[in-house]
Amino acid sequence: MTQTRRQFLTATAGLALLPALPRMGVAAPAAHLTVASRQLEVLGKAATVYGITGPDGKPGLMAREGDKFTGLVDNQSGEDLILHWHGQDLARNTDDRTRPNGGVQPTGTQEAYNFPLTPGTHWMHSHTLSEQQLLAAPMVTVEADAGDVPQAVIMLHDFSFRPPAEIAAGLMTAQGHHMAGMDMGGMDMGGTDMSGMAMGGMTHANDVDYDAYLANDRTLADPDVIAVQPGPVRLRIINGATATAFWITAGGLAAQVVAVDGNKVSPIARASIPLAQGQRVDLLVQIPPEGGAFPILAQVENAVMQTGVILATPGADIGKVPESAAIAAPFVDLTFDSSLSSESPLPARPTDAMLHIALGMEQGYRWTINGAAHGEAAPLQAALGSRVEIMFMNPTMMMHPMHLHGHHFQVVDLGLGRFNGPRRDVVMVPPGGMVTVAVDFDKAGEWYLHCHHLYHMASGMMTSVTVA
Ligand SMILES: [Cu+2]
Incomplete structure (x- = not known):
């Protein structure tokens, strides 16, 4: 069934x-x-x-x-x-x-x-x-x-009839058709100076050809229809896709972003919101008094494909929403993050240590951190109780949604100067981008730090931080 x-x-x-x-x-x-x-x-x-x-x-x-x-x-x-x-x-x-x-x-x-x-x-x-x-x-x-505002959870997925091992093998042997013809040989993956790199022309996304994109397990051909009443509804949108970032739109409803990755931000009105793999966004939408049907859509970045759910008041006429948008969405970027302000910032204190993370790609779909694939290098170290800043640098041509287990860091610099950025557990690091996050390592153990693109993680882009 x-x-x-x-x-x-x-x-x-x-x-x-x-x-x-x-x-x-x-x-x-x-x-x-x-x-x-x-x-x-x-x-x-x-x-x-x-x-x-x-x-x-x-x-x-x-x-x-x-x-x-x-x-x-x-x-x-x-x-x-x-x-x-x-x-x-x-x-x-x-x-x-x-x-x-x-x-x-x-x-x-x-x-x-x-x-x-x-x-x-x-x-x-x-x-x-x-x-x-x-x-x-x-x-x-x-x-x-959160009050007694009705809640609706929307879980996004990218879907393939092919087994994931076959998808992974295809990427690793052929490097995927999107990669064909790209000369990676001249890139200095370990370098930290990206000022001379012209990345824009090479930027790409969607290295897996999916059969469908799902929202609550359904496509827009037969979408999940969520019954709502006029008034506020809190949407909790989770990007559970493995290799796809989306743009979220609320179908013309007034929408306020109230949290990202489960952490409150100063409420901000936004027409479209980028959502990388692993990220979440909480949207407070207002269903108008006259009711109706309102598609909440997730469009694949740099593509026309979209998925979504329909919010509908009783008796509303639920029209068809096409599975392709009229025009391709842009690549996701950090403009949205740069406009966010945390309502639960880390307390002010000096930084005890810096960790530099250079993301890299090598021939054969080998994704690396500081030149090493997972298992090739010793874990990173952090002192228990310390404030650490992690600076991610991305000279590759793909965005990497970087995830730290067990902690919500604070985004403090997107390359435009220090700011009271959002608390998150996944931050996207775009091609050519440099992103700094601050984290209080307050729990002992070994915590994974990895790219949330499943196939990047599986082919090397993962390390861990030993906190002791
Ligand atoms: Cu990645």
């Missing part, structure tokens, strides 16, 4: 999932998460994908600020599982198998968890190629001050 028109639209009752959780060890705890295969219909064809089903039978977990995730992950997927709690700052390093030598959760086993949930729009996903097969789900903890 295909996914039903599952609506995360919340009655308050739907959110009250976790307060009465039994302790671990009790059979079938309320926060049981089941990872399993499921059938989805895409473009009229059956597809076998994965899913993570929560205690209410819906994807993932919805909770309230103050709740803990106390429960089991039941791996019935038929495959080894490495699950990442993306954005969960209150989880310890050992609460996550996505760490060096973290091992796998074998199929047929249950694993117990117990950690406080981090407020905001976060998610969970596989840290292996199965992320491409939709092994991902929302993990949303509604903020105490």
